[in-house]
Amino acid sequence: MAAEIFYDADADLSIIQGRKVAVIGYGSQGHAHALNLRDSGVDVRVGLPEGSKSRSKATDEGLRVVTPAEAAAEADVIMVLTPDHVQRHVYAEAIESNLTAGKALAFGHGFNIRYGYIKPPADVDVIMIAPKGPGHLVRREFVNGKGVPDLIAVEQDASGGAQALALSYASAIGGARAGVIKTTFPEETETDLFGEQAVLCGGMSRLVQLGFETLVNAGYQPEIAYFECLHELKLIVDLMYEGGIAKQRWSVSDTAEYGDYVSGPRVIDEHAAQQMQGVLKDIQDGTFARRFIADQDAGAPEFKQFRTEQEQHPIEETGRKLRGLMSWVAADDDYSGTAAR
Numbered sequence: 001m002a003a004e005i006f007y008d009a010d011a012d013l014s015i016i017q018g019r020k021v022a023v024i025g026y027g028s029q030g031h032a033h034a035l036n037l038r039d040s041g042v043d044v045r046v047g048l049p050e051g052s053k054s055r056s057k058a059t060d061e062g063l064r065v066v067t068p069a070e071a072a073a074e075a076d077v078i079m080v081l082t083p084d085h086v087q088r089h090v091y092a093e094a095i096e097s098n099l100t101a102g103k104a105l106a107f108g109h110g111f112n113i114r115y116g117y118i119k120p121p122a123d124v125d126v127i128m129i130a131p132k133g134p135g136h137l138v139r140r141e142f143v144n145g146k147g148v149p150d151l152i153a154v155e156q157d158a159s160g161g162a163q164a165l166a167l168s169y170a171s172a173i174g175g176a177r178a179g180v181i182k183t184t185f186p187e188e189t190e191t192d193l194f195g196e197q198a199v200l201c202g203g204m205s206r207l208v209q210l211g212f213e214t215l216v217n218a219g220y221q222p223e224i225a226y227f228e229c230l231h232e233l234k235l236i237v238d239l240m241y242e243g244g245i246a247k248q249r250w251s252v253s254d255t256a257e258y259g260d261y262v263s264g265p266r267v268i269d270e271h272a273a274q275q276m277q278g279v280l281k282d283i284q285d286g287t288f289a290r291r292f293i294a295d296q297d298a299g300a301p302e303f304k305q306f307r308t309e310q311e312q313h314p315i316e317e318t319g320r321k322l323r324g325l326m327s328w329v330a331a332d333d334d335y336s337g338t339a340a341r
């Protein structure tokens with residue numbers, strides 16, 4: 001089944017320009033949505049709790065900041081962009097009582113609807129506008145006259161205009177410049193979790209660490225191992241982004257290309273394929289979601305332990321040292337360390 005793809009010409013920007021939008025949360029996605037909407041002529045307010053560190057960032061940009069409950073009461077399109085594990089609490093405390101008939105509840109990821117943590121009333125639209133890229137890119141591309149592709153989905157169409165509203169919103173944040181693909185809440189949620197766990201974040205991080213460990217344990221210098229297994233990854237990914245795996249293979253030496261064919265399937269073998277099936281099953285049947293939420297509800301002990309352990313992997317220390325020596329790498333280690341989060 002071929003995907004349905006929409007562009008600016010298919011969207012009616014005036015729909016979202018005629019609504020009042022609340023963006024709840026001002027993190028990676030929230031700041032990008034709020035600023036892009038504002039610059040597209042949309043009446044937007046940001047909802048953040050009193051004392052939130054994000055408040056001054058939003059007011060510094062000239063945005064109006066109110067509490068999440070005030071934002072939800074004022075607005076008729078309420079976009080929820082807090083962390084996924086916080087959303088059901090914000091919904092219960094600030095949104096539910098203000099979500100009157102005819103309003104629209106919107107998400108940037110389908111987690112809470114797909115797993116039933118939020119159950120909206122039947123008389124509102126429930127839509128998703130999910131940029132397929134980090135929030136900082138969503139803002140940067142928009143400012144440069146470009147956009148990050150979006151997925152849109154409709155879970156509930158009480159108004160009869162839910163899809164047109166989602167497409168209009170996508171156009172306002174720049175997504176329809178790049179292309180908007182229609183999906184469903186289950187498809188977006190399950191594929192997003194699978195992609196980040198098996199390939200983009202989990203799979204890639206572990207592959208890099210294992211390669212580094214294998215070389216260092218065999219007596220090679222950590223600095224060399226860092227270059228071979230992490231630093232060069234960016235060049236490879238850029239080629240894949242531009243022209244697929246095929247362009248990457250075209251660009252590397254014939255030696256590297258032949259080694260790719262011989263050793264790639266040896267490392268990422270049938271066992272990895274079976275494990276991917278298991279990861280997907282845990283996403284589909286809710287096992288992963290329950291584990292994540294239970295840990296968060298307990299104060300995230302497992303999450304914090306993983307984070308602390310992983311930050312101590314030797315590749316991180318080697319990397320900090322080397323990035324400091326490479327003036328041409330826009331090193332950005334300020335994010336780092338648990339304390340900064």
Ligand code: NAD
Nearest residue numbers: 025026027028029030048054081082083108109133134135
């Ligand atoms: P984030 O962690 O970067 O930011 C969360 C924001 O929510 C912060 O401004 C925080 O102050 C605020 N917040 C926390 N508790 C709050 C509360 N009780 N009330 C109001 N605001 C509160 O989050 P994020 O990574 O932008 O993720 C937001 C949503 O976007 C999630 O559903 C996520 O899955 C989705 N998403 C994120 C990305 C990304 O690039 N990070 C990409 C696609 C989709």
Ligand code: MG
Nearest residue numbers: 027028029083
């Ligand atoms: Mg994040």
Ligand code: MG
Nearest residue numbers: 109192193196
């Ligand atoms: Mg995700």
Ligand code: MG
Nearest residue numbers: 227228232256
């Ligand atoms: Mg090489």
Ligand code: MG
Nearest residue numbers: 249250252253
């Ligand atoms: Mg070649």
